[in-house]
Amino acid sequence: MRIWLHNRYSTHGTAVGYNGQNEKEIRLNEMWILAFDPGAESSFRLITVASGGLAIRIEFSNHQGKEAHPAVTEPPSEAQTTSERLIYFKERKIGSGIFGRVFRLIRARDGQYCAGKVFTPPPTSKKRRRGETDPV
Numbered sequence: 851m852r853i854w855l856h857n858r859y860s861t862h863g864t865a866v867g868y869n870g871q872n873e874k875e876i877r878l879n880e881m882w883i884l885a886f887d888p889g890a891e892s893s894f895r896l897i898t899v900a901s902g903g904l905a906i907r908i909e910f911s912n913h914q915g916k917e918a919h920p921a922v923t924e925p926p927s928e929a930q931t932t933s934e935r936l937i938y939f940k941e942r943k944i945g946s947g948i949f950g951r952v953f954r955l956i957r958a959r960d961g962q963y964c965a966g967k968v969f970t971p972p973p974t975s976k977k978r979r980r981g982e983t984d985p986v
């Protein structure tokens with residue numbers, strides 16, 4: 851089951867958080883997925899509820915007996931403005947490498963699963979200052 855929130859006429863935008871994430875991310879005219887349950891049985895049609903400027907679209911897709919969408923790694927994103935940047939919610943850690951930790955993410959706009967790496971900055975102790983000579 852997918853539940854979407856689309857603010858069509860909001861003056862100040864809408865913020866949707868998950869587990870305390872992205873709570874301060876306010877968007878205008880953005881579509882948000884509010885719930886996703888891959889094991890949900892399909893027994894309803896698409897429902898759209900419109901109330902004033904708030905429209906809630908409820909999509910009951912049939913995922914019964916199917917695995918959740920496999921995690922995929924996306925190509926690097928183009929440079930985007932803050933309001934265009936896609937929003938991801940961290941679901942859980944799925945691995946780690948030398949350069950950082952890898953998380954299973956849910957893309958807020960369409961509920962697709964993705965894999966995303968959070969890079970760990972290298973320790974600063976080995977950084978050399980400008981003008982410092984190479985170690986022998």
Ligand SMILES: Nc1ncnc2c1ncn2[C@@H]1O[C@H](COP(=O)(O)OP(=O)(O)OP(=O)(O)O)[C@@H](O)[C@H]1O
Pocket residue numbers: 921922923944945946947948949950951952965967
């Ligand atoms: N697209 C993905 N789907 C599922 N799991 C993934 C995906 N990408 C990474 N992982 C998991 O995260 C782990 C670490 O991935 P990462 O890309 O960081 O590996 P790495 O190349 O060994 O790391 P590094 O480049 O930091 O040395 C993988 O071993 C795997 O378990």
